[in-house]
Amino acid sequence: MPLILILLLIGIAVGALTGITGSSGVLIVVPALSIMGLSFQDSVGTSLLVDVITTSTVIYVYLKNKNIDIIPAVIMGIGALVGTQIGIRIAISVSERPLEIAFAILTIILAIQMFRRSRGHKTSINGKKEYRRAAWVFAFLLSIPVGILTGTLGTSGxxxxxxxxxxFFSLSAQKMVGTATFAMLFSALSGSAGYLIVGRISILDAVVIGIISLISGYLFSTTANRIKERIVYEAIGSIFVIVVIVEGMKIMGFI
Known part of the structure; x- marks a missing residue:
């Protein structure tokens, strides 16, 4: 299959994933680029730049539909921004193997979470108004380790x-997706800037995938309301399982 066609398919998949669920495209981009020959660190950096491009159009759609809560998005984004710079320093100082193993473990966790959400298992501790500031503080603190994962594994969170x-917050499903995507922009920007400085981004791959995911993200985010959440989460969970299998085969040397 021609390289350009592979990159186009990756872009479509990333746009669909981010547009519908607010997820980072890392679980698609990193394994695909790694198999194509890029180092794990270069794949992570490229994935983060793709996230920056993709989230811009998705954020526009959710803002237009008033499905972003700005305050928690900014608070989480700032926390993730701090953590990302810590994570980058970890990523460039260790070998690829532990990062690949950590990536596979993270993918398994997210796959389980997707299937649980498809069955309606949702934990919610929504504070009253008097606890809102405390919720902001906890959201900030929890976003720092999310940023560390961004810097090390490329997941924008x-x-x-x-x-x-x-x-911590009482938001509708769509508003959660929009708010999470807005926060993700902070971590993706911080992470891609850090990887760009150390020369660990394939600009051409990021631009090709990003342009397609920009279009795909817009289309899928505008139609997200018409798709049943259960079907979406089960499909994405299945994709994550496939990613785990592929990444596991790569770690064991079969690919």
């Missing part, structure tokens, strides 16, 4: 931001 929002 969309799903994890949704988890934080579920825990």
């Amino acid at each position: 969309g799903i994890m931001f949704i988890g934080i929002l579920m825990l």
Whole structure:
């Protein structure tokens, strides 16, 4: 299959994933680029730049539909921004193997979370108004480790931001996706800037994938309201399982 066609398919998949669920495209981009020959660190940096491009159009759609809560999004974004710079320093100082193993473990966790959400298992500790400031503080603190994961594994934290929002804020599903995507922009910007400085981004791959995901993200985010959440989460969970299998085969040397 021609390289350009592979990059186009990756872009479509990333746009669909981010547009519908607010998730980072890392679980698609990193394994695909790694198999194509990029180092794990270069794949992570490229994935983060793709996230920056993709989230811009998705954020526009959710803002237009008033499905973003700005304050928690900014608070989580700032926390993740701090953590991302810590994570980058960890990523460039260790070998690829432990990062790949950690990536596979993270993917398994997210796959389980997707299937649980498809069955309606949602934890919610929504504080009263008098606890709102405390919720902001906890959201900030929990976003720092999300940022560290961004810097080390390339996940911009969309799903994890949704988890934080579920825990501390009473938001609709669509508003959680929009808010998480907005917060994800902070971590993706911080992470891609850090990787760009150390020369660990494939600009051409990021631009090609990003342009397609920009279009795909817009289309999928505008139609997200018509798709049943259960079907979406089960499909994405299945994709994550496939990613785990592929990444596991790569770690064991079969790919």
